[in-house]
Amino acid sequence: MELRDIEIFLTLAEELHFGRTAERLHVSQARVSQSIKQLERRIGAPLFARTSRRVEPTPIGRRLREDLAPAYRGIHEGIARAVAAGRGVGEVLRLGFEAPGVADLVADLLDAFRDRHPGCAVQIREADFADPFGLLRAGEVDALITLLPVDEPDLVTGPVVYTEPxxxxxxxxxxxxxxxxxxxxxxxxxxxxxxxxxxxxxxxxxxxxxxxxxxxxxxxxxxxxxxxxxxxxxxxxxxxxxxxxxxxxxxxxxxxxxxxFRGSPGVDWGVLWLRAGETARVKSFVDVAAASSPARRGAPS
Missing domain, CATH: 3.40.190.10 (Periplasmic binding protein-like II)
Structure with a gap:
């Protein structure tokens, strides 16, 4: 059973009119009739009682509508969420921080990202002291701000976001x-x-x-x-x-x-993400970080 045939069946069960169903789905009325006939042949029973004046679902048709409608909505909602996540629209950027204090030190970076994506909230998570990559690999954060260097085959190292002595x-x-x-x-x-x-x-x-x-x-x-x-x-x-x-x-x-310290190397904090998990949201954050990271320096107080 094709998804389009399910869509036609559910729309007809709602509209109870072949012409309106065809118009709503932007298909021909013949396409609607053909789809319903094929579905009825597969089920082995009529799904609609048709007269010259009205179309009504049969008891089997009503039961099939009740069974299919929630699953059909779930498929479309799942696809919509995936598309939103991929495009970075109306979603949350989940950022992990190995050192939570660094979230305050890069507040300008977070503000710049929010300005570019006003509909995208930024959620801060603290990474585990002993396993800072755990949240990222578990899919609980989209990107991680961590101490560099990092050299992991499944992770991508992005720009330095903060440097301090x-x-x-x-x-x-x-x-x-x-x-x-x-x-x-x-x-x-x-x-x-x-x-x-x-x-x-x-x-x-x-x-x-x-x-x-x-x-x-x-x-x-x-x-x-x-x-x-x-x-x-x-x-x-x-x-x-x-x-x-x-x-x-x-x-x-x-x-x-x-x-x-005098004469010691500085400490670099950089952005990290899963190689297989780069979304438009992550890419945009990395772009903002790359554009502004050279000016972000810390000093002991």
Missing amino acids: MVLAVPARHPFARRAHVTLEDLARDRVLRAANPPAPYWVEPPAPWHTPGGRPVERGEPLETFQELLATIANGGGICPLAAHATTYFSHPRITFVP
Whole structure:
């Protein structure tokens, strides 16, 4: 049974007139009659009682209409939703953020996207600390703002949306807390903490011992499961940890001091999406990000 034949049957069951059905569907009246006859032959019973004055569905016709109408509406609604998602019309752009604070730092980018698509809302989701790609791969977000670099075969890396320097999070009573800045060489002077379960092989650090750029060994602490656990360990003197500079504002803590690095590389946050999941909505967001990302720079406060 073709979808067009179902459409003709349901329209005739509503209009109860072959001429009006043909006019509404922009087909000939003969096409309507042929379709109904073929359907009746397939069913093996009349679907409409026809007289020279009126057309009425038979009991079998009424039952078939009741069975088919919800499914037919569901098919069209599903297609409409797919078309809307593909075109980015009247939908929601779901953005995941590995670091929720970065959503505030790129507020101008989100505003620019909203200006281009006023009918498209932006929904913010926080990605898991240990598995930032999980939401994206599960289809729960359309794109992800995450720490670069990323090199995954199923993911596409787009433009950098925010660049910021690094700071060193140390206990408030640590000797580094009284300094104006630190360098990467200072990492050799205390235990350096790290997150658990790196989500990708290229983020896995080499076997111990680790070394500073000058060759000094670095002691690494046991991996921590959550960011809050990381902060609590630092506050209680368990070690130090390099962080992106926005942590100074977004994760202030009475027992933690954030000391700026001098001469360290910056931290890049970029947009990421599924290779098989690029919609017009995602493409538009990436275009806006690419047009404005060079001017988006952060600094420690």
